[in-house]
Amino acid sequence: MGNPLVERMQGFGTTIFAEMSALAVTTGAINLGQGFPDTDGPPQMLAAATHAIESGRNQYPPGPGIPELRAAIAVHQRRFYGLEVDPDREVLVTAGATEAIAAVVLALCEPGDEVVTFEPYYDSYAATIALAGAVRRTSVLRFPDFAVDEASLRAAFSSRTRLVLLNTPHNPTGKVFSRAELELICALAREHDAWVVTDEVYEHLVFDGSEHVPVATLPGMASRTLTISSAGKTFSATGWKVGWVHGPEAAVTAVRTVKQFLTFVASGPFQPAVAVALGLEDSVYAGLASSLQAKRDLLCEGLRAGGLQVTQPAGTYFVIADAAPLGVTDALAFCRRLPGLCGVVGVPVSVFHDDPDAARTLVRFAFCKRDDVLHEAVSRLAALSPG
Numbered sequence: 001m002g003n004p005l006v007e008r009m010q011g012f013g014t015t016i017f018a019e020m021s022a023l024a025v026t027t028g029a030i031n032l033g034q035g036f037p038d039t040d041g042p043p044q045m046l047a048a049a050t051h052a053i054e055s056g057r058n059q060y061p062p063g064p065g066i067p068e069l070r071a072a073i074a075v076h077q078r079r080f081y082g083l084e085v086d087p088d089r090e091v092l093v094t095a096g097a098t099e100a101i102a103a104v105v106l107a108l109c110e111p112g113d114e115v116v117t118f119e120p121y122y123d124s125y126a127a128t129i130a131l132a133g134a135v136r137r138t139s140v141l142r143f144p145d146f147a148v149d150e151a152s153l154r155a156a157f158s159s160r161t162r163l164v165l166l167n168t169p170h171n172p173t174g175k176v177f178s179r180a181e182l183e184l185i186c187a188l189a190r191e192h193d194a195w196v197v198t199d200e201v202y203e204h205l206v207f208d209g210s211e212h213v214p215v216a217t218l219p220g221m222a223s224r225t226l227t228i229s230s231a232g233k234t235f236s237a238t239g240w241k242v243g244w245v246h247g248p249e250a251a252v253t254a255v256r257t258v259k260q261f262l263t264f265v266a267s268g269p270f271q272p273a274v275a276v277a278l279g280l281e282d283s284v285y286a287g288l289a290s291s292l293q294a295k296r297d298l299l300c301e302g303l304r305a306g307g308l309q310v311t312q313p314a315g316t317y318f319v320i321a322d323a324a325p326l327g328v329t330d331a332l333a334f335c336r337r338l339p340g341l342c343g344v345v346g347v348p349v350s351v352f353h354d355d356p357d358a359a360r361t362l363v364r365f366a367f368c369k370r371d372d373v374l375h376e377a378v379s380r381l382a383a384l385s386p387g
């Protein structure tokens, strides 16, 4: 029967994450390849989930999400960003940010429409754009500073541009887009009458006083912006898959139309727990960021001591390191050898690119791990150093 997979999804086979995680298991290496924390989020949130399960909140929640979570999302947007969001008409709860991204792209794009995004990109972007039959147009963020290149960004826009799919703070680079960069992106979106879809799942994971600027707060942008986030990163609960999208009512209605036929609903008892978490005091949010900042410093120091060149990330829980100073010319081959060389796993950044040459020698490592795990990883990485 040949390959039953539809043509537009060919090329999206097993991801490098599966290969590298399997390698970590078989070699006993420390897995800094996958981006999930190895500790739990706030105890109040965990207790609220247990309570929800024990008190019978185990059936389908309402399609748009439970009212208390939608209200908590609206309060969160006002509290941190001064955004006014109507929880009944402008918020939709989704199965993680991943479903929100898919539902938005499928709802807004006709086949042949173009989606502008930056590479490297989170891998679901490319697959989702392909699923929609849309066309990906990218602008490359280049190591070491990952600055937006205005000329290439302008060139990515055309009369077919339907939306810009942006991610700030940005996985895998750890970049937090500056206000000026966002203003440029928004000006181009307005010029081309395009939507801006902004994936802000790392909104609270920013360091050194960097400012996360939600696109919807920029002048005139709320009416053409769909903002996506999720509880997974903010509250170290990636397995709960509670995400959301908010924006103008007509767009959220369109997204809900698609979303109801993807999962319909998800994560029933976790929704009230995330509502509790969103309302926790500022110190909970700040505590996670400061603990991650210390972990970032630890891993960056260890990578430098191992002889790699590192760009210090301003946000997220990822760092990109260049292995070229070690004589590496192919990061994929290097990552396959890394467990044997020093007992650590990372992922080659080329898998997040259309143009693998843009990241030939770059490796992404995650630092959302316990301190003892990171200390051990750092001592192992020291073995890479030639001198």
Ligand SMILES: Cc1ncc(COP(=O)(O)O)c(C=O)c1O
Pocket: 035, 095, 096, 097, 098, 099, 122, 167, 171, 199, 201, 229, 230, 231, 232, 238, 241, 242, 243
């Ligand atoms: C940029 C980005 N967007 C979305 C997601 C997925 O979020 P969720 O687990 O809520 O679906 C991730 C997860 O790694 C991510 O890095």
